Amino acid sequence: MSTERLLIIDDDRDLCDLLKAYLSHEGYRVDACHSAEQALELVGDGSGWDLLVLDIQMPGASGLELLQQLRPRVQTPVIMLTGRGDEIDRILGLEMGADDYLGKPCNPRELLARVRAVLRRSALKEQPAEKSLFPEQPVEAFGIRLDPGSREVLVGSEAVELTSAEFNVLAYLMNSAGTVMSKEQLTELVLHRKLTAYDRALDVHVSRVRQKLAALLEQELIKTVRGQGYQFLKGKA
Missing domain, CATH: 1.10.10.10 (Winged helix-like DNA-binding domain superfamily/Winged helix DNA-binding domain)
Known part of the structure; x- marks a missing residue:
């Protein structure tokens, strides 16, 4: 049984339910939220999550805006979900620090493979971090x-x-x-x-x-x- 915690951030509730059920069956602990604003409250400093699955196109603040706000202080791996033709969004997301992307509609089995691959890479990269230049306090x-x-x-x-x-x-x-x-x-x-x-x-x-x-x-x-x-x-x- 895996102990990794995943957070799916997508306004498509049906898709969240599908992916949550599939990934939970594979042993992951999975939660979901449906807006960038909810995600910011849940993620905090990122320490509670091992990987985020993030939809780029959401009403309100977009996934790209969320990623931009998270990245200076949160190094949790991110897999983006993007529209098939949204090449610019994929490029921007990767430049902002996303670890991988998957086009929508996505195959749960392919997402599982990407989750496993990103978590493996993340485990290999883990080492004592340098002091962050981004402020932790006011x-x-x-x-x-x-x-x-x-x-x-x-x-x-x-x-x-x-x-x-x-x-x-x-x-x-x-x-x-x-x-x-x-x-x-x-x-x-x-x-x-x-x-x-x-x-x-x-x-x-x-x-x-x-x-x-x-x-x-x-x-x-x-x-x-x-x-x-x-x-x-x-x-x-």
């Missing part, structure tokens, strides 16, 4: 309070609306205040891919964070270090 500086648990940023009592990528950029920079983080490093941490020539995606995210903070603060806190990367100023909370 970080405060210059009147800014960033809470990685609720994924909220406050300047004084004013909430700052950030996208998932913008939040992650600010979280990494604030948690490494005083240290220059290279564009290569930030691109891999935030966008889960290698920096390529003429790639301006990270610069755009940093620029938007600056603009949103500038609307509430007079001081420029994110410094561009030419030829190196970005640095959040080191200072008092």
